[in-house]
Amino acid sequence: MFDEIDLKIIDILKINSKTPLKEIGEKVHLTPQGVSNRIIRLQDLGVITQYTICTNNALLGNNITAFITIFMKTTKHTELIKSLKTNPLITEAHRISGDGCYLLKVVCSNMDEINLLLDKLMEYGTYRLNLSTSSIKESNL
Numbered sequence: 001m002f003d004e005i006d007l008k009i010i011d012i013l014k015i016n017s018k019t020p021l022k023e024i025g026e027k028v029h030l031t032p033q034g035v036s037n038r039i040i041r042l043q044d045l046g047v048i049t050q051y052t053i054c055t056n057n058a059l060l061g062n063n064i065t066a067f068i069t070i071f072m073k074t075t076k077h078t079e080l081i082k083s084l085k086t087n088p089l090i091t092e093a094h095r096i097s098g099d100g101c102y103l104l105k106v107v108c109s110n111m112d113e114i115n116l117l118l119d120k121l122m123e124y125g126t127y128r129l130n131l132s133t134s135s136i137k138e139s140n141l
Contacts, residue, residue, distance in 0.1 A: 002047070005030065009038055010047070017051040054138075061109045065132035068118070069100035073125035077101075080124045089117055100128070 005028045012024050021032035021039075028035065042048045057063065070080075084093040084104065092105035108114060114129070121127050 001045075006038060006042060006047075009035060010042065013039075013048070013051075057107050062107045064106075064108050064110065064114065065135065066106040066108070066114055067130045067132070068104040068106060068121070069096075069128040069130075070102040070104065070121060070124065071126045071128070072101040074123075076124055083120065087117065089113055101125070 008028050009024055012019050012027060021035045024030075025032050025035045030038070039048065057065070072080075080102070081093075084090055084102070089106050089108045090104050091107050092103075094103045095101065096103045106114065106117065108117075118127060118129065
């Protein structure tokens with residue numbers, strides 16, 4: 001379904017989604033139109049789902065990163081999931097196996113924001129909060 005050229009185009013776009021078609025074409029030995037056709041096909045197939053940017057959260061005033069494990073005490077999973085999807089502080093949310101039910105990554109500017117979120121989460125169960133002391137690696141790749 002995908003050949004080496006498709007995968008190489010994806011790798012290039014992961015690094016910089018604004019890479020010009022001509023530059024991609026030179027790297028994969030295709031014309032810009034050929035690259036464009038492949039990108040459109042990858043979008044149509046749902047492989048490429050969005051184009052985005054990476055930001056420096058600390059420079060934007062969001063210098064607190066927290067990881068929250070939720071331990072459900074209720075069966076309101078659907079309600080919780082809707083709430084998680086719409087909360088702008090939550091940058092990632094995963095249903096997990098093992099210790100806990102959900103794992104959240106939260107990026108915010110102060111502890112008051114975290115405390116408000118934790119108060120809302122108490123409607124569904126208990127939680128464990130871990131604060132990041134430094135980021136070793138972050139990637140959208």
